[in-house]
Amino acid sequence: MRVKPIILILTILLFNCKTQNIPLYVGTYTSEDSEGIYQYQFNTETGELSGEKLSAETKDPSYIAFSPSKKFLYAVNEGDESVSSFEIKKEGNLKLLNTVSSNGKYPCHISVNNDGTKAVVSNYGGGNVALYSINSDGNLIEASQVFNHNAENQESHAHSAQFYKDNLYVSDLGRNSLYQYIKDKGDYKLKTPSIVKMNENDGPRHFALTKNGQYIYIINEYANTITVAKEVNTQFEVLTVESTLSEDFNGDSFCADIHLSEDERFVYGSNRGENSIVVFKRDVKNGTITKIQNITTEGNWPRNFTLDPTGKFLLVANQKSNNISVFNIDKETGKLSFNNEVKSPTPVCLLF
Secondary structure: OOHHHHHHHHHHHHHHHHHOEEEEEEEEOOOOOOOEEEEEEEEOOOOOEEEEEEEEEOOOEEEEEEOOOOOEEEEEEOOOOEEEEEEEOHHHOEEEEEEEEOOOOOEEEEEEOOOOOEEEEEEOOOOEEEEEEEOOOOOEOOOOEEEEOOEOOEOOOEEEEEEEOOEEEEEEOOOOEEEEEEEEOOEEEEEEOOOOOOOOOOOEEEEEEOOOOOEEEEEEOOOOEEEEEEEEOOEEEEEEEEEOOOOOOOOOOEEEEEEEOOOOOEEEEEEEOOOEEEEEEEOOOOOOEEEEEEEEOOOOOEEEEEEOOOOOEEEEEEOOOOEEEEEEEOOOOOOEEEEEEEEOOOEEEEEO
């Protein structure tokens, strides 16, 4: 008579074990051992990664992004100067839907708007950004708009772009600017080529906006700094510029990625060279930040990193050491502590 309760307990335990695992997709460079986009199972209780498998064979998928529904995945193919759309099938395998031109050299970033109808691709080598409409079946339509940022005496290196409501923001490392485009009758038009006054040779690479769009945090590849700016009368005014490096670090380093915690109390950035994640405490009232930690990534050349959906873990793609490092996040202090690492072929972008 005790068999049924035991079976019930085992069923519950098995269900909980399955539900705490979520997929992590990894974009890579395929010049070495990688073959494309990989998938891992991430345990949201322990922080462990397992079950590496190739989800799609494709060349140099160096940045990947979901549709809002997570039914589709989009990837820039940096080596092929193209952009691909995939349908996410059972067990997380990716079915190629279509591939279109990136309209520029070395596409390095892609993002999708909130309703899944538009994608924007940043072409580092081409110095432009390309806008695509997305069909309801996930297929990309050839670019409807391409914005060329190159000038006669200054070469553009568009590095990332994000939609925010009816705005499109573009970070241009080459021209040391952050552009703002406004949606107008279905198209996007340039409002201003420099919404934030950058210091000379900052090299803005990636950026994070608060949920209300009032504050922007720009990580600068060349200067190894984060520029903090606040929106005032439709323009952004710089509040502060903070170093991302440890005070005792004297070598060469180049910033890469930046993210806000879900509660917006902390800002995280990656340093390639120092090979660290920098942690800032954020004042939610005035937007300023205070550095509280630099911690080694337990690997070489950290590119993109991400926070898991629970907010308990931060994962780092260490490109040159071929590993993904997992850190625990102290939700009270925001500080990180090393949990574990797994080998992964040339990881550069992580996506939950």
